[in-house]
Amino acid sequence: MSLNRNKLYPLLGLLPFALLIVGFLLLPLLNMIIQSFRAEDGIFGLTQYITIFGDAFYLQAIKNSLTISLISSTVAIILAAIGGYSISRLAGKGNRIMVAITNMTAYFEGIPLAFSFVILLGNNGLFTLLFSQLGLNNFYDFNLYSWNGLIVVYIYFQVPFAIMLLLPTYQGLKDEWRYASNLLGGSQLAYWRHIALPILFPGLIGTYTILFANSLGAYATGYALLGSTYNLLPLQIGSLIAGDVFLQPNLASALGVVLALIMMLALWLNGSIMRRVRRDLR
Template sequence: MARFKLYPLLGLLPLALLVIGFLLTPLVNMVYQSFQSNDGTFGLQQYISIFSDPFYLQSIKNSLMISFISASIAIVIAAVGGYSISRLASRKNKIMVMITNMTSYFEGIPLAFSFIILLGNNGLFTLLFSQLGLNVFQAFDLYSWIGLIVVYIYFQIPFAMMLLLPTYQGLKEDWRYASNLLGGSNLSYWLHIGLPILMPGIIGTYTILFANSLGAYATAYAMVGSTYNLLPLQIGSLIAGDVFLQPNLASALGVTLALIMLLALWVNGRIMRKVRRDLK
């Protein structure tokens, strides 16, 4: 009997080896290196260097700012767009879900390259509107903070819509009819029924968007290189840069980034528990 129960566990062995080899081992090694000084001793020297250096503090601040702005704008657009898709007929709904699903995976270097081709200094739309005498993109610089935020928002929207679509399926049309029969308006329906039901999903999706943009590296690197001081770019430059390689300091920055993400998830859990209690 014990041997029979052992067979299903053996099927999980490849997954266990994958998790240990590609997730746990690098994580443990990163934490270990973060406490290792350049001279080989152990201590908090790397973390002291991070939080006493205005340059690294600025990278943390900039990453938090761009994550907050892009996630906030993306969640609003995705909430409206996701609800609109959920209201479509069955066939149109499937088509839009398929398109949204495909675009949610369009990020990183291919996305940055597409924006450069279309909206760069010599991009297709930039030159086209310029020849037509319409200086629409004259004040827009793709390689600025605004351009970087626009690109972040673009790849966040379809991802957020895919996460929100199952939440909208929890809204039953009978609840709207019941609200109307009792004299409720559309505003009162959304304030007292719709939004309270959707709020846990929206908050959870927002947290995922925040963490997703906080750790984005390829898109930012392809867009601005090392021009702007972002935390993922600093980690990359310390382990694959052309001048000074400091893997121990990069590990400490990586641990700091992971702790910020864990803090965001912890705050999200607290908020969602409070929302669920209020719903009860």
């Protein structure tokens, strides 16, 4: 009886968390899936999905979201790999300061981030006016309210987030391995190719997948910066459930299912690559 009670008490402690998961994650997800198969007249079918994949406008939204996610995630993982390694090599107070700064900026996104970029690089932003005063307009041709501006903002909030995810991976590299490689006549390139990169690769791939999903579902930053002027999948979902003109919650649910399926596909690819890497390292 005591053994059963010892098992029961931890389960009772997990009950509030289970209720939270069911009430705020599973039930809304189930409702979204059901509503995605409901037409505007209430009849169940594939009407919403036919609309999505038969309309060039929604296909463009999917393409644009995939494009900006791939570009921002690729650039961010490269910058984060370099920056994370540099931070991991710092010792003492310098390491603690950089980790604290990175941790703080990793959660600086959404509307505050977009507002900060507007203040600094908008049409009347601080740096824009400064470059104009210095007569550097010919060298400074950057439009924040454009596709390139949106990519820069996405990269900005992706880099510190990726560094925080990569730091534990870099801490797994031991200096003894480098010393052993040098003693055996291995070059720096050989160390990175045969020792460091195989160890870091699973963490890099996992972080890249998280960055891709994070940018694919980002809504507040793009909406605060560009409104509805650019066709992105999260912005279209938001406009269909909270727009001023057309409200189509069932179509928004179908778009949400498509977004979730893309994320699940990315996670499945990540898992497949991870299993292959672990098998090759054995």
